[in-house]
Amino acid sequence: MLDELKGARKVIGIKQLRRALGAGSVRKVFLADDADPRLTDPLCELCAGLGVELERVKTMKELGKAGGIDIGAAAAGILR
Numbered sequence: 401m402l403d404e405l406k407g408a409r410k411v412i413g414i415k416q417l418r419r420a421l422g423a424g425s426v427r428k429v430f431l432a433d434d435a436d437p438r439l440t441d442p443l444c445e446l447c448a449g450l451g452v453e454l455e456r457v458k459t460m461k462e463l464g465k466a467g468g469i470d471i472g473a474a475a476a477g478i479l480r
């Protein structure tokens with residue numbers, strides 16, 4: 401599941417992901433279940449509206465590690 405994020409061109413973080421989704425350059429989104437829903441719920445709605453595949457990850461720490469950063473991440477996306 402997260403293996404495809406490791407080697408892909410990606411964006412990490414809510415702001416960067418929102419910008420990339422707006423530009424139409426994201427093909428898949430990962431959201432952490434333990435992130436604040438006030439931040440992730442709008443991204444869920446945006447993905448649904450744009451038809452972008454969405455996958456849930458258990459923890460922010462797990463998502464950050466898969467994205468190659470040393471801190472947790474609420475959201476990440478694979479670019480087209």
